[in-house]
Amino acid sequence: MVLVFRWLLRLSTLAVVAVVLGVLATQYLAKRSLPDYDKELPVSGITATIEIIRDNAAVPHIMALSDRDAFFGLGYSHAQDRLWQMTVLRRTAQGRLSEIFGTRTLKTDTLLRRLDLYPLAVQSVPHQNAATLDALEAYSAGVNARISEINSKSLGRGAPELFVFNAPMAPWQPADSIAIMKLMSLQLSGHISEEVLRARTSLLLDDNQRLSDILPDMPGIGVAALPEYASLVPGPLNRLAANQPDDTFLPAAPRRGLAGASNAFAAAPGRSASQGTLLANDPHLGFTAPAFWYLARLELAEGGVIGGTVPGIPTIAVGRSEKLAWGVTSSYLDDQDLFIEEINPDNTEEYRTPDGFKPFVTRKSIINIKDAAPITLTLRWTDNGPVLPRSTYDLEAVTPPGHVVALSWTALSPKDTSMSAAIGLMTATSVEDAIDLSRIHIAPSQNLTLIDGSNVAMKLVGAMPRRSPNHQSQGRMPSPGWVADNRWQGTLPYSSNPEFLAPEGGIVGNTNNKTVDRSFPNHVSFDWGDSQRVQRWQGLMQGRKVHTRDSFIEAQLDTVSVTARSLLPLMGRDLWYTGEAAAAGTPERLRQRALDLLANWNGEMNEYLPEPLIYAAWIRALQERLIRDDLGTLADKYTHVEPLFIERVFRNVGGASKWCDVIRSVKIESCADISRLALDDALIWIEENHGSALESLRWGTAHEATHKHTVLGDVPILRSFVNITQSTSGGDNTLMRGRTSGIGPTPFSNVHGAAYRGVYDFADPDSSVFVISTGQSGHFLSRHYDDLGQLWRRGEYIPMSLDVDLARAASVGITKLTKP
Template identity: 35%
Template sequence: MKWIARVLLAGLTVLLLAGGVVSVHLLRGLPQLDGEVQLKGLSASVQITRDASDVTHISASTAPDAWRALGFVHAQERGWQMEFNRRVMRGELSEILGAATLDTDKLMRTLGIIGMAQQQLKGLSPAAQAALQAYSEGVQTAWQSGLVRPSPEFTLLSAQAGGLTGQAWTPEDSVGWALMMALDLGGNWGQEFARLSASQVLSSEQLWQLLPAYPGEKPATSVDLPALYASLGVYSPPAAKASGLPTNTSPLAQWSADTVRDMGVLDGKGSNNWVVPGSHTVSGKPLLANDPHLALSSPAIWYFAHLKAPAGELPGGQKHPALDVIGATLPGLPFVVLGRTSGVAWGFTNTGPDVQDLYLEQLDTAQPGQYRTPEGWRAFTQRSETIRVKGQADVAIKVRSTRHGPVISDVQPQYKGLIDTNRYAVSLRWSALTPDNKTIEAGMQANWAQSVPQLQQAFADHHAPMQSVVMADTSGEVAYRAVGKVPTRAPQNDIRGVAPSPGWLAQYDWTGWLPYAQNPAVDAAQIEKKGWHATANQNILPPGYPHFVGGDWTTPERFQRIEHLLATTPKHSRESMQAIQNDVMSLGAKALQSRLGKVQSLHPLAPVALKLVAEFDGQMRTDSAAALLINVWADELTRGLLVPHLGAERFQGLYGKRHFRAAVEGILDRSDAFWCGPGACPAQTSAALDRALDRISASMGSDAKKWRWGAWHPAISSHKPFGKVPYLNALFDVRVESAGDLFTVNVGQYWANEKKTPFANRHAASMRAVYDLGQPDQSVFIYQTGQSGHVLDPRSRNMANRWAEGGYLDLQQTPQTVLHRMSLLP
């Protein structure tokens, strides 16, 4: 037996030694935070410090040196994130991840993100081009010099991908990444598809019950869409079966298929912001709050930095004032996206206009390769794309485009089996895919602004995605304006872009752009009169506004709650702003509370459950049993009401990032016999409660005192791609219990069609910030992971618990404490 012990001991020693070598190798990738290093291309030394909040401060002698240094820092801290994002937008994921990500690559190649970025780059000013060039050189030099070492992702994938590195970032990649942010936030094309799909099985009345108009409004179109599509013969013959499921069912393939399917879905892509003028604050100067809601990721989408440089002259002869701006940057871009200068602060929410239209392109069955236009038949524009795939032969695809834009029905699997592809294709017109898009220019100019008027002027060049911007400066001025380009449509366009339109009819073409001066806006006098201005993705159009902007607004629960909390405090402080951001009262849950309280059930746990509901205060706390019960009941009820009419597969394809809560509430209010079926609505609500109680008790036991919302609702900041890889996700994801739900100000959106964690918080406050214009260095921020993108670095997740608990960190241009100092030398 001794020899067995010796073998085991020897094996354990080898494993420990190997593990130690691997650990040392991986730890070498940690970013260097102190000392002196040389960075090619600088005109003078640059000082980089990190303060007690871990905000990175870059102090340079020239603005180009500051941008170059930011590129260096982003490469240091977020090298893998940038490499992954670069591959996403270029359609090159499959080169390192294999066939599982082909769906995503095909869609990105079809949209032509990088090709359009190349065109848009040429239209930028010499100053903006110089900024992008300096930034990209900072990224490339950091890698090429060996100053930045690969993080674990590169190590784990490199052996399979042939020396994977992150040194390829270019100016066009920066423009492309701005387009990707517009793609994430900018559209309703998924909602148009939902209406097309549901119209196959519903009447027009039922369609608008499933996808109702904004409260108090009529549907944006009076066209009978199901009748229109039936008359055109849009749908596949009954024998064909729709399928949005990937042929490769690995978690990574499912992620890729879901990404492609959900592109253009606006539900839940929201944010909160508000501004309070000095007349309604304790300090007598404005306060501004912002918490943009985005899909939670690890590392986080944001990186907080401070850029400082004296006044000077840029290439092209443009003179600029001193640069002194702090806030949230996006790795890949050389400027602060959300934050403040020494004089003015701003915050974004998604406006949600209709800037994406789908078109049914009628095909010439007699002569393939042509589609119908108002002037007759025309050949598709075609180009060939070759996608390299790890482990198999290259995949060649033909990308077709029409006069409206790329044909997405060729690469979005949900169209297969839905539309008759022998007769129709579906193309996309999207406001961001135009060569004159100068969103990058607007972002750069905002970093120089020192007042609300200067900021509004800077955002005149903002193109996509359209954002609702609140602004405040140190002189006390405040304002709100929607910034971005909105297409105009002809009066005879009766569909108004809310569903796919016949592409061969000129009446459905865009006719131009709404002038910036006519975008929705609120001036200082109006804000002073009310005492604040808030947006939360609700309908932001003022009464009598003459232009059609869109109809797919987020339901107003968050906005109503913010308005109530702002109104109940006569004089606001930084603390009251923070309290509003962390509020977890769910008006959506309260709307269901009375309905659930009336349910009749013989389930053994029903008496206890109904008592919990009766005592529920609407607060979606982590320790709330009632919060858990209401959300699970709502999910079961939604399935019970909708699946029989949509079919399981169609429902699964449309559910998740859409919650259908407004539809469910309407069905119950009407006691709708069609949706509730033969047993009527009471039978549906009772059966849903029974299923919910079975589901909860199977997981958490029958003692309701142990039921906790937080246990089912962890905020999961998922890594790309290892968040989809068993075992590795335990290391790379950042996970913490969270409060809130779909309708709370402190939002916690779950994707209920996920199989393993349907109630996990996937889409929430990607950061929170409160700017104090009376004492700017009393401003605060937080986000859900940490600055570092290296999984073995404690700084990669050191903000998570503070974020979940509603805490903040100081956001100071002149920090009191410096923890790390680095000098970049020419």
């Protein structure tokens, strides 16, 4: 027995020692991959010494004697800090995630292979202008110089994740950067989801007017009645089809409601207290750790340029030069259409066209899968575009038997010159110059807001599809691909893209709101990203005769919800001060306390207040009550409240109050009945999840910004180190937008917002400021992994100066890349 005990003790000791050694070895290898910012490194492929000065926030100021060397330095800096992020982005665009993650990313890989983004990027490379090709090649060489350094010096594979996952880093190529830009187009586009949801909802509702209630058009010129979806395509269709799960690992396409958004606004000298132009911009994307954005400064032949970059792409996507500043917002251009394609019943290799049946264009594609056998896809294209898998976007529910769905999308161009437009923008010297250089931008479509020393402008950039006036669904629902009038007829001329140059009022801006009233087919879109934030923005802009940098910052950080101010009086109209006295501890008393709090609230979505949580839970429960009995499980797809729908119902616009009646009950319910029941639902949910002490509730507890590591964010224990969470103010409809998740046990988590903020003042350019929501480094052991996060949370910024001496004085390291 003693002998057995001794051996157990020895084995236990060995196990503990092995674990300790493993942890120490892992930590050592992880730390080996931390970049050294203070060094001198000989590299090949440069023409002169490159100096990369890291200021105290680790923002690289890349000083070079040529543009080519500056792009080389940016590639090297990106690879120093964000190599894993670049690896995942490239593999996503290539449809090669399953090689390292196994079957759980197969759905994402299948979609990307079907879309053919990477081959289209390869085909687009020779169509770039000479300056862009030079920049792409130099950037790739810079990335590869860092990869070579990692391999030759055994620097822990460059990132801890690359040690955990067997993901050999192939040399970077120009096509990789173009592919990532195309991937951004996918992540910023939401019209596929809107088309499918509109079609599915049409199948369940018996009245087109009700479809206009739940999926309302933005205020403006009305839209002619559309046909019901069932009349467009041959049946039968599964009206009660199950929803596709939203649990895809590393999804490439956004969930509905989480596509692109943003704010940008500019003031001309006449509206500026300092007589200099002003611009504020905060592009909105899904939160990740590290943030999607990376701050950098380049010294080009035209002068310095500084702002937000995307790792993997050699451009300052948003920012300023010495003469120009630019910001972007999602334009919501309808640049995607779905087509129902009929398969020849006598030959499944053919599909129907206006001229008869025609063979699909096909190609085989092999997806290699970790720990599983590879699969071979047969990629199919029609005249309208690639055939999509039925398992994505809930296409199964809207596709008749014997048919497939194809996608027309501007980003599928094999001659995509958007990268050349982005490179050219950094060299523009005036608003007019920038607008002209952007004519070759194809996708993603953006509203480009611009200022130079004396002027302001906004221009929609990106290719606008040309549709026939006789298009059966006006591009709002999947349409028969064999009908000639449904097919695209090329693109509209760049001159037809909306443009606002030197506006009379001296201020221009966009919050993803409707920008122009044009009738189909010369419209921009039927679906827009905002009908609420713009109202608050208009009030703040017109509330001052002149603006300053600080007033622009104040507007950018504003958390007042016009939506709450507008809808609460409607929701509570018959509830406030009408209830009888109720004993403590009863549901009636709890309801009275909640109503009393909301009656005295100004609509500010402040993280420390209880009212925003009560309001958000109430209006969410209200929409659920209004639509669940009509839409059944399809109601799950309406993850976010549509304020215009709630307003239509409570104002009874076009008879919309009929949504308040529960069709499965004998009683005819009023909107006051449903509102009261929804408030009780909300209070029960709050009590179960946050407690019944209403006055002690904090909106920020429910509205935490969740910067989740894309791969390790769900791993127990490790997620505590790699995820970044912050209590935040704002909400779905505030200028400081914090888009909620809308699903799961934490529906109010802040998952999508301004991961970059910048405010540029041309009266004193070096007083311009910017910030990102995490930190510069993608390495979770680096102090720069989250050091900017608390500044961002508090609404603070860091200097955005082109003064190299200022960067040098507070630098955390200087890297010199020298010729060997």
